[in-house]
Amino acid sequence: IGILIAMNVNLGGKTKFLDVEQYQKAYDSRTKLQNEISNLEDQYVEINDKINKYERSSISEDEVRKEMIGEINKNKLALGLLPVVGNGVKITLNDAPEAAILGQDVPLYMLIHDSDLTMVVNDLRAAGAEAIAINGYRIIGSTAGLCAGATVEIDGIKIIAPFYITAIGNQDVIKSFLENQQNHLKSLKVRSCYVDIESVYDEKLPAYNGELKSEYLRLK
Structure with a gap:
């Protein structure tokens, strides 16, 4: 009750x-x-x-130019187009240990899917993560995932388990959210999937190197 x-x-x-x-x-x-x-x-x-x-x-033209360059870099930073470094957390996700034994008979709930990665990323953003990468690939707002057999595609790049999700942000807040609040990691643990959370320091995340697409978006 x-x-x-x-x-x-x-x-x-x-x-x-x-x-x-x-x-x-x-x-x-x-x-x-x-x-x-x-x-x-x-x-x-x-x-x-x-x-x-x-x-x-x-102010002089040089000062205006410096201001504009600063604004451009600030926007690039927000979009994930610049490499960054900072403290945060690293989450390791893998299929349930029994999956290798069961082979083709393994239930789907014991496997990590693209939807699982998406939900964990959303939880990290809700916890205040400022930058996120999966297996060394930077994640931004338009990043798309697709499950393809034993692999997961992120913006066309194939990656396989184990998945290492690194997030830069307030360690205490993020870890408290992941360990104490209702979130997708707890669902993965119930499904017997492998989940590990650790703190990282001065972690380097690369810039997003994919294509920024906007088929329907235009300036007003």
Whole structure:
């Protein structure tokens, strides 16, 4: 029997009841949204300050050029187009140990699939990871995965288990989220898949070297 928590939401004055897991997910989503709003507000102030600086000062072309290069590098950093280094965590995922013994008779739930990697990456992002790589391949927002037999394709590059997912970010926050909150790693453990989490220091992640595609996107 789960514990129900009453949560007041602005839906016609009604009270919605959530179990502990639903409440935790709702709370995490709310916190993430508040952080995103706060970051957007900070960016708005920063951009306005720069506009005022350009309009009111008589800075030289060299200074403007340096500012522009700085902005370009900042955007590249956000897009994952620059190599980075920092502390974080490393997750090792592998098929269940019994998989090799069972051979072709192994149940699919004992194997690591592309969807598993996607969900773990999403959990890491929710925990505040700033940069992520799988088996040395940088992951960005448009990265696509595909399961093909015993291999997983990431943007057309084939990789096989074990999968090493490295994330740069606040170690304590990320490890606490992965070890204490409801997330996909716990589901993998229930499926008998191999899961290991360790802290890493001064870990180097490469830049994304794939193609940035935008078939339908255009500037307004």
